[in-house]
Amino acid sequence: MNKHQETTSVHAGHEIDPATGALSAPIHLSTTFERHPTGDYPLGFQYSRLENPNRAALEDKMAALEFGTQAAAFASGSAAAMTVFQALRPGDHLLLPNDMYFGIRKLIREVFIPWGLEAAFVDMTDLDGIQNRVQTNTTLILVETPSNPLLKVTDIHAVVEIARQVGAWVLCDNTVATPVLQHPLPLGADLSLHATTKYLGGHSDVLGGVLVARQESELWERIRFLQQNGGAVPSPFECWLTVRGIHTLPYRVRTQANNALRVARFLKDHPQVERVYYPGLEDHPGHQVAAGQMTGFGGLLSFQVKGGQSRAMHAAAELRLITQATSFGGTNSLIEHRASIEEPGTTTPENLLRLSIGLEHPNDLIDDLNQALNGS
Numbered sequence: 001m002n003k004h005q006e007t008t009s010v011h012a013g014h015e016i017d018p019a020t021g022a023l024s025a026p027i028h029l030s031t032t033f034e035r036h037p038t039g040d041y042p043l044g045f046q047y048s049r050l051e052n053p054n055r056a057a058l059e060d061k062m063a064a065l066e067f068g069t070q071a072a073a074f075a076s077g078s079a080a081a082m083t084v085f086q087a088l089r090p091g092d093h094l095l096l097p098n099d100m101y102f103g104i105r106k107l108i109r110e111v112f113i114p115w116g117l118e119a120a121f122v123d124m125t126d127l128d129g130i131q132n133r134v135q136t137n138t139t140l141i142l143v144e145t146p147s148n149p150l151l152k153v154t155d156i157h158a159v160v161e162i163a164r165q166v167g168a169w170v171l172c173d174n175t176v177a178t179p180v181l182q183h184p185l186p187l188g189a190d191l192s193l194h195a196t197t198k199y200l201g202g203h204s205d206v207l208g209g210v211l212v213a214r215q216e217s218e219l220w221e222r223i224r225f226l227q228q229n230g231g232a233v234p235s236p237f238e239c240w241l242t243v244r245g246i247h248t249l250p251y252r253v254r255t256q257a258n259n260a261l262r263v264a265r266f267l268k269d270h271p272q273v274e275r276v277y278y279p280g281l282e283d284h285p286g287h288q289v290a291a292g293q294m295t296g297f298g299g300l301l302s303f304q305v306k307g308g309q310s311r312a313m314h315a316a317a318e319l320r321l322i323t324q325a326t327s328f329g330g331t332n333s334l335i336e337h338r339a340s341i342e343e344p345g346t347t348t349p350e351n352l353l354r355l356s357i358g359l360e361h362p363n364d365l366i367d368d369l370n371q372a373l374n375g376s
């Protein structure tokens with residue numbers, strides 16, 4: 001229908017309220033909806049755990065933005081990921097990235113492996129390695145690209161081809177890239193996952209998660225069943241806030257990506273910086289793959305500070321404009337010492353800081369980083 005992401009972001013799933021003419025969608029708090037004398041629900045809504053008008057608007061918008069056929073919204077990105085694993089069967093084998101969002105890795109290790117899933121953590125940038133690790137009972141390969149926090153880049157289409165040999169599904173965590181910069185489903189992935197808490201909500205004020213399906217499948221039916229019957233769904237107001245955030249998504253993300261490249265180039269030349277991880281830099285090992293499957297390199301980057309963990313933490317503490325806080329994707333730039341919040345034994349380097357570029361002017365961010373690094 002609409003060709004351009006900016007237009008889809010505003011218009012998909014949106015209609016003028018037929019009852020009042022309101023441009024901004026009403027928030028439907030009602031948990032229950034009237035049944036027709038014939039016994040039907042002609043307007044499509046019955047009970048809010050099953051479906052709600054605000055949730056339907058969010059799901060329709062996400063399906064359109066990701067070129068999927070259906071979407072399912074959840075109360076958090078983690079709840080969305082949990083639902084995929086719950087939809088699998090004990091004895092199923094999973095391949096997961098060795099650099100990935102640590103909360104999901106924790107759920108796999110502490111809940112789903114004891115529950116009967118088999119899981120192997122592999123380097124998703126090494127296609128031969130993936131090929132060697134798939135088994136006949138591999139049912140799902142999860143890719144996260146760019147990954148959090150090391151910004152590793154995985155070739156989505158190449159992983160899809162390996163997965164198809166054994167009939168495995170591919171789930172792509174597209175949170176860092178957003179639908180503005182990367183479309184996993186046209187590349188062949190079966191599902192894309194978003195923590196809408198990050199760029200889609202975009203203002204650090206609403207948690208949420210969404211799964212989008214390329215097409216209907218047995219797996220999708222189980223996911224929808226778990227969403228509607230398990231009930232880890234977002235409230236109408238949370239859906240409304242996320243939809244409101246998506247209206248400006250393409251403009252925010254492109255600005256954040258442009259500014260992240262400027263900050264990454266500045267950090268790369270700074271004498272106190274050991275290494276910068278940003279796929280937009282030409283010497284990033286995943287730069288070519290990223291350039292081939294993304295239309296920009298995103299607003300998230302990481303860097304290692306010379307002198308170890310204490311120098312890195314000190315530099316973060318010296319920042320005035322950039323806030324030390326977890327999460328990313330909002331209007332305010334955030335920095336985080338990642339190893340100290342991840343679980344013990346994490347592979348994240350101890351002197352690594354992850355930086356989420358907000359919507360401030362990039363020169364002000366560069367000045368702030370410069371004073372903090374020089375003073376540390």
Ligand SMILES: *Cc1c(COP(=O)(O)O)cnc(C)c1O
Binds near residue numbers: 076104173176
């Ligand atoms: C934050 C995040 C999640 C989890 O989302 P929550 O809404 O915090 O539960 C999943 N994947 C990635 C890549 C994330 O950054």
